[in-house]
Amino acid sequence: MHKIFSFGFWNSIASLILRNRIAIIIIIGVATFLLSTQWKNMRFSHTEANLMPDDHEVNLSYNDFLDKFGEEGNLILLGIQDSELFTPEKFAAWNKLTDKLLTYPEVDQIISPSSLKELKKFEDPKRFEMVPALESKTPTEQELKDFEDKLFTALPFYENLVYSTHSNTIQSALYLNKDLVNTKARKIFVLEELNPLIEKFEAEHDIDVRVSGMPYIRTLNAQNIVDEIGLFIAAALLVTSFIFFLFFRSLRATLISMITVCIGVMWAFGVIGLLHYEITILTALIPPLIIVIGIPNCIFLINKYQQEIKKHGNQAKSLQRVITKVGNATLLTNVTTASGFATFILTDSQLLKEFGVVASINILAIFLLSLLIIPVIYSYLKPPKDRHLKHLNKKWIGGFVNWMENMVRHNRIAIYISSIVLLVLSIIGIYTIRISGSILEDMPQNTQFYKDIRFFEREFDGVMPLEILIDTKRPKGVLKLSTLKRINELEDFITEVPELSKPLSINRLVKYSKQAYYNGNPKYYQLPSSQERNFIMPYAKSLSSNEGIMQSYVDSTGQYARITTFMKDVGTEKMKEIENDLLPEIKKIFPEDRYEVSLTGKALLFQKGTNYLVKNLIISLGLAILLIAGLMAWMFRSFRMILISLVPNLLPLLVTAGVMGFLGVPIKPSTILVFSIAFGISVDDTIHFLAKYRQELKANDWKIKRSVYAALRETGVSMFYTSIVLFFGFSVFMISSFGGTVALGGLVSATLLFAMLANLLLLPSLLLSLERSIANKEVLKEPAMKILESEEDENEWDSIDKEN
Template identity: 75%
Template sequence: MSKILGFEFWNTVARTILRNRILILVLITACTVFLALQWKNMRFSYTEANLLPDDDPINLQYQEFLNKFGEEGNVIVMAVNDTALFTPRNFTAWNELADSLINFQEVEFTVALGNLKKLEKFEDPGRFEMVPFIKEANPNDQQVKEYREKLFQDLPFYEGLVYSRHSNTVQTAVYLDQEIVNTGQRKTFVVEELIPLVEKFKEEYGLNVYVSGMPYIRTLNSQNIIDEIGLFIGAALLVTSLIFFFFFRSVRATVISMITVVIGVMWAFGVLGLLHYEITVLTAIIPPLIIVIGIPNCIFFINKYQQEIQKHGNQAKSLQRVITKVGNATLMTNLTTASGFATFILTESTLLKEFGIVASINIIAIFILSLLIIPIIYSYMNVPREKHLKHLNKRWIGGFVNWMERMVKHHRIAIFIISLILLVSSIIGIYTIKVSGSLLEDMPQEAAFFKDIKFFEEEFDGVMPLEIVIDTKREQGVMKLPTLKKMEELQELIAEEDELSPPLSIVNLVKYAKQAYYNGNPKYYQLPTSQERTFILPYAKGLDASGDNLLTSFVDSTGRYARMTSFMKDIGTQEMEEIEEDLWPKIREIFPEDRFSIEMTGKALIFQKGTNYLVKNLVISLSLAIFLIAVIMAWMFRSFKMILVSLIPNLLPLLVTAGMMGFLGVPIKPSTILVFSIAFGISVDDTIHFLAKYRQELKANNWKVKRSVYAALRETGVSMFYTSIVLFFGFSVFMISSFGGTVALGGLVSATLLFAMLSNLLLLPALLLSLQKEIANKDVLREPTINIIPQEEDSEEISEEEDPKM
């Protein structure tokens, strides 16, 4: 009954499509126009991906920090490491460059040599004031030399902020308005104003200027993502169309396929706009992904149409059979692929959830487009001529199928031994996989801005802020001398870590206050004693009155919370965890938990914690994908044993890929985590096609296993080979990316799908032949709930009188 209902359903679908061609084309056009109008709502991400759930305690801590101290990633730094800077002409030009930036509304203030202020003591009344470091508008050669000596020798407070402790590098810190730092206005300023100014300065004065800082990195990184979307789409269309044409040797078949996937891409962008999702490094790969996944649909539909034309030459009958016989199987394979992506919807990460929603919706959409567009366009065209059908009889394809048949027939033991060796080797490799949560690792390493990042890591020990918040649990507790001494001890502890820069906090300012009290003598750059505190701190209380906001940069308005800022190098999750394991026991010893509360936060740290979150959820996500697909297989085949047999050839490629990652040193990170669910969802498609045909052959051949296996292999092997090659080269397109994560994603998915093809064409048939007594019987292979590949039935087909072309 279920088989009849299935056939009748698809027969009805075929009739509906072929009898309402114009209406369907109008509807597709209307949907495409509507979704194209949604493109205006697409937004590009202007901040790092937040992989943690919004209500995660680490996220909440970060939000509390922002509420107290404001945006931490709003500084762009420009540096010059050249003694030629300290000539009157260049020195003045460098200062004027910093002054010109203050005139932009996006810039809140700058800290540069030209506007640098030093702390001085004044009497009557006793007070500290910030006075200009450079007094002359155009200092001469001797004055520039003196300023250089004073900067590097007399102002330890500005070490790491204005100059490097490693060399004579001088930097300017540009603080952006916190309101625009995570908006498109930041991009406009960086790309259209800052970069041209810096390039003009470099050209005019011959000085190499290094630029970095989180706003700058974010801007150029997001611009790279935008640039690569077009590159990926173009490359995916080119590669898949060339492969498609190579297989079919038909221009019109290739053009029809390209039209289908291009509309699919337009829909993908439209869905992003309709849902108001940001385009991130993940969602940016969805449009080319739709091309790669959509082309195999076109292959199945067009290949079946041409086979039917070759068989009987009746176009109306061929078009109906395309829909009734391929529609069901293609729907199931697209559903399993969508299921692999849909598992990300169940994670708590907004980034992955949005990726899963858009990807799964568009995979189903590209199936619908293929089902509608291909038969309709062919219905308006002439019947394919003999030259369009030549590819169906290619000798080399027949040779490939014969090779597979020989391997399965005569070398099953070798297939099992090789599979076992791969399994054992993969397990060994899996134990060597590392986890990486580096915020910068996946960025384009050949880009100029990435090389600048490495420069700042060498000179200033990093550009990614790591914030430490100290809660003294009482108002004005920060300025107590015992608290300041504890903070100084913590700063010395952090400075010992090679991967972290010496921190900046209220301790540095109090030290500077003592130095200023003793007339700027640098040997007094230290915390005051108990006796000194009584007459130095009253001087410091008026610092904020000068408008420099020095105190509020480090301490909140209540005096209860202190902020300590360090900078991290580009380190991974494991290295940061080791640093934390080393620091936390010492921190708790310095700051007893009953009197103080200490928190570490910052964007880079959140990204690393988010990577750990994803790794913990990887097993859950993949297990869910396997479970969903097993349910689909159970629904189709109604056999537990068949589920096990079908999963083995699809799990082995995943293990092989994981083992490769271990041996090749490719870490588990947000980009590579996606590989397993994506590859599993796609590779199981071949299994469905093969097992559906196998069961059909069993029934037709009176349950003779060998004959059925070889017949299924010959019937499905060509299509599986075609689609696997398209998928392999399609995903390989991502390897042209400048983003390390996208390269790894493309390479790993391609390799996994290649392994999966061989596994489904060799290991699966070998298992069926070896376990024929256990599974090849009517009790195990009961009548399926749905018939994936209908029998050759012509009931209720469109007659020539009803042919839509007649």
């Protein structure tokens, strides 16, 4: 009954498609048009991707910080390492540039040598005021030289803020409007205003300007993602169409396949827009992914059509049989691949959920498009000529199949030994893998903005903010001398950490107040004593009106303070060490009964998010394995067959992990993604092989050897074709400028190649070696799903043909 239902169901589908060709073309056209109208809803994120749930304690802590002090990642840095900067011509030019930048609504304020202010003490009334450090608007060369000397020797307040202690490097700090920094306005300002202005300045004055800061890095990084989407799509189309043409030697077949996957790409963009998802580094991979996964569908369908034409020459019968015989197998393989991606939906990461939703929907969509478009287009074309069918008899393919059969027949021991050696080496390699949460590691390293990041790391000890939020639990608690001393003690500890920059806090202003009280003598740049504090307070009261300084590091109630330090890009492991060193010191300096102190900031947020994402990806891989094992159990009704089918698919994953360990490729979001993608795709080959094997067992009276070799010859060619397409298709990701995307492309390609060899060599070897335990009808019962055609189906077709 089930068999008749399966045959009848797909026969009905075939009839429905071929009898309603015009309606199907119209429906696909309308659906494509409607989805294209959703493209306008696609948007690119203007903030870093949130790798953790909103209710995660790390996110709650960060949001609490933002409530107190606002957006922390609003600083763009302009750096100059030029010995002639403090000459009248170049200094005037730099002054003009910063004045121009200050006119933009996106820029709130600029701290720059040309507009530097100095804290001065005044009597009558007693007060401190910030006055221009350089009084003349058109300073002479001597005045500039004196100003340079004063800046580097007498103004420690501006250390690492305006000048570097490592060299004579100068920087200007642009504070962007906090309301605009996470909007499209930031992108427009950086790409259309700031960069052209800097380029013009460099050309006119022969000064090399380095630009960095989180808003700048995020903008250029996002733009690189946008630029690469088109590159990936073009490269994927070019590579897969070229390989497809080499296999089929038919421009017509190649063009039909390209039309199919191009519509699939249009649908992918439409789904992203329909769901109002952002384009991230993950969702940007989906359109080329659809091309790479869609082409094997086209290969199976077109190859079967040509085989049928060669067999009997009847076009109508060939198209009917393509849908009926290949539809079920192609549906099943696409469902397993989509299931692998769908496991991401079950994770707690919004980034992964969105990727899983869009990928799984569009993998099923490309199956549907392939099943509808290819038979319908071919129905309007003349049957292929003999020259289009020559590829079906290629001798080199026969040689490859004979080599596989010979290996399985005569060298099974060598296959097992090789597999065990690979397994042992892989386990050794796995133990050397490290986890990386580096923000910079995956960024395009040949770009100028990446080189500028490294420049600021050398000169100013980092660009990624790490924040420490201090709650004194009482209003005005920050300005108590005991609190200031505790802050100072923690800052001294931070200064000793080589990966962290000299901190910024309210203490800088308090120390500067004492220096100003002693008429600017730099040796008094330190916290005042209790007695000195009483003398200084009458002068310092005037500073409370200077909200730009006070509100940056102390909230309006005086209860909360922040310490800002900038980190070098050190990666997850080193960041964890720094955190483990800081937390005990913080607890020692700030008693928990009197203070509440938390670590936060972009650097920590990314590190924690990376660990969280890696954990979720490992969970999703485990879910994918369980889900696909469940599908295999449902299909074959045999626990032993589940074990046999998982071995050749898990071994390539272990080998890839071992290779990562030996090559020093770390576990990070982009590389851990490899395993779920590769497993979901590689298991398709196993399904094809085992389905054909079960079929051959019935046809050959349960004779194992004959059935294994027949299945190997039958499925080997199509598995080789699809694996080659997948290998080169995923290899296009290696042209990316993002290190993570390069690793993803290379590792998935290598894993799928390992998986093909494992399914063509190890899987049949296992079936032959374990023939006694599996060669019976109890182990291989009638499957829950008919996957490939059998001789009985052929008889049914013959009877239908006679009736017609």
